[in-house]
Amino acid sequence: MILETAERLRAAGETPAAAGRDPVNLPMIRNWLEAMGDANPVYERTGTAPPAMIQVWTMRGLTPPTSTDPLQVMSNLCDEEGFVAVVATDSSQTYHRHLRVGEEITVRSRLESVIGPKRTSLGEGWFITTVTTWHVGDEKVAEMTFRILRYRPAAGSPPPTAEPFEPVITADNAFFWEGVAAGELRLQRCGECGVLRHPPGPACPACGSFKQEHAIAAGTGTVHSYVVHHHPPVPGRRAPFTVALVDLPEGVRMVAEHRGPRPEIGDPVRVDLDGDLPIWRPDVPALEPWTLDVTPTLIVSTALATRDFQNVHHDRDSAVRLGGKDIFLNILTTTGLVQRFVTDRLGFSRKIKSIRIRLGTPCHAYDTLVFTGQVFGDRVDVIGRTANGVHVTGSVVVAS
Amino acid sequence: MTAAIAGIGATEFSKDSGRSELRLAVEAIRAALDDAGLRPADVSGLCTFTMDNNSEIAVARELGIGELTFLTRIGYGGGAACAVVQQAVLAVDAGIADVVVCYRALNERSGRRFGQAYVSPDPDSGWHVPMGLATPAAQVAMVARRYMHEHGATGDDFGRVSVAMRRHAATNPHAWFHGRPITLDDHRASRWIAEPLRLLDCCQESDGAVAVVVTSLERARDLACPPAVIAAAAQGSGPGQFVMTSYYRSSTATLPEIGVVARQLWQRSGFRPADVRTAILYDHFTPYVLMQLEELGFCGPGEARHLIAGGGIEIDGRLPVNPHGGQLGEAYIHGMNGIAEAVRQVRGTAVNQVPGDGPVLVTAGTGVPTSGLVLTPNL
Incomplete structure (x- = not known):
């Protein structure tokens, strides 16, 4: 039934x-900026809307009229079939100009597509992808590819996700892992x-001594070689992912996952020791991290300011x-927070061109x-993490 | 060397044998003994891979062998293939055993698949597997990428190896890919496994068993089949050696352990690469066929892609490689099926026979401590 529809x-x-429902208007903009905590004065000064608000203008409200919107039709059908829970998983917005x-x-x-039923960590469900365009008159002003997961909540606790492989720690290498833990x-x-x-x-191997000490590496290096892993599945990881063999300036090599845009041999990298395992990241300028306490007030006020009345965001x-x-x-x-x-x-x-x-x-x-970001020319790659893991990875293109 | 391979035997090669690994071992060994014209009671030594799940004593019991005087194993996965034969040669030469059977039996497709992500308790694996480098393909891909970077090899160069192996397998009725040749476009269209490796750069996962019987050349002359004389057998490990992840030595785009084996083989046998009639090269992943050709001296560093171009390693090429289809085309029996093919080439009984009476070269698993053989007819 789902596939036929x-x-x-x-x-x-x-x-x-x-x-x-309404034209682009200052009260909704102010309300949105206030809820997001975004102090950017440019919008009000220039009479333009924050680009990340694009979806807000055409949200359907708390008691929407019946609609032929394909996302709505598919959502209602999934509801009837027992896939009652929803999470949005991907959003790719391009802004041709600011409103x-x-x-x-x-x-x-x-x-665009309906894929399922898929087993996910949340429960069995369907991925629904739509493509949306916004116009002012005949002028296309923005477009978006949007994907949600409609799922049947797994009974009891969610099925355990595969744990990643753990390091093999011995008396000879414990210092390394203690170092990773100590940053x-x-x-x-x-x-x-x-x-x-x-x-x-x-x-x-050079002199035969058992007297072993350690030095602290600068944490930088260049890519000696790398692999993009696609198949088969590796526990605790989502393919494709990249693993790099890195030449350290200290004269040794080291393997770790590489996160960020696909590298080339010779690219500079810097180690990230925030997790249990070292990670190589491109050695490019980083944004100063931003730590945000996510209060119930923030969640509820932003949900309402974005005209999203789904009960999971306020009840x-x-x-x-x-x-x-x-x-x-x-x-x-x-x-909106990524934009901010x-x-x-x-x-x-x-100027933000796409998120x-x-x-x-x-x-x-x-x-x-906690948001962190790295700057690759006109593109900023953003990661938002909570104690439970990565909440969001994103890529923001700005005007040069 | 005064030893020879007097018999070869194998089960069918499949994806689901439907039988225990022990039974596969027994079937292959019986076939090898029948081929040699020997009885189980003639066997005094058994040798296999440390990865083999069938103990020598269980095999001996099932075959009714009785007493054994030589039981041994070689580690490092497929790197053991020719080394188990070397063990047999050493035992025969030393007078420790008269007839030694080397065997490898595995349900590697229907049982534990080597291609899946796997971590061993070995501290060496702890520097790679937890970082996501968790499969043999990914571990080889790291070297392959560097090799491409240093020598200008491309994915098509890897694909040509696969095309050659599948051409050979297509006319080998024992090959899993019998009747199923591929084109370079098929290779280009196959999905990524671990970039730069595609599905068609990776060997199969197979169920099956192969056994070979080693005895003195003197005794082999009196047996049922013409002996394949073991002109040289060698084992080798390189500096800074790891299992599949030798990433910490000065060059990562080489296989020095194959060089260690090659130097011994040429020196002991007195042959040179130009003498080789056909080479059975361990082809678990296509890039390592190119790198082996270089380490073995068939061409200079980085030049293998020129040797391979234009069908250079195909049955009618300059150096026919793996006329049985290799592990990409016939089956993955950890290199032991390649030794059996080398014996058939020496005897002149292979389905894709390479004419002549020159020596036949065999290599074992690459990227690990490895081994090699040079076999010749008894002229």
């Missing part, structure tokens, strides 16, 4: 243009002849009944959300 909707193509106060915008949407990249140094060595061992009992541990941030807010982080750091007047995000673990009330 999906095929019918897909064949039907784009919906007719539907008007937003001005007073403009009337229309929205069109088409169903240091340690290299074995012979206590007699001083030679540096990795991977470490009990005896110096704790409902959120728990649907398998969550508390209310959690909606994707429109995460998009980038404009806060790069300058309020920096692409993928959601990971939900960000619940009382979580602490």
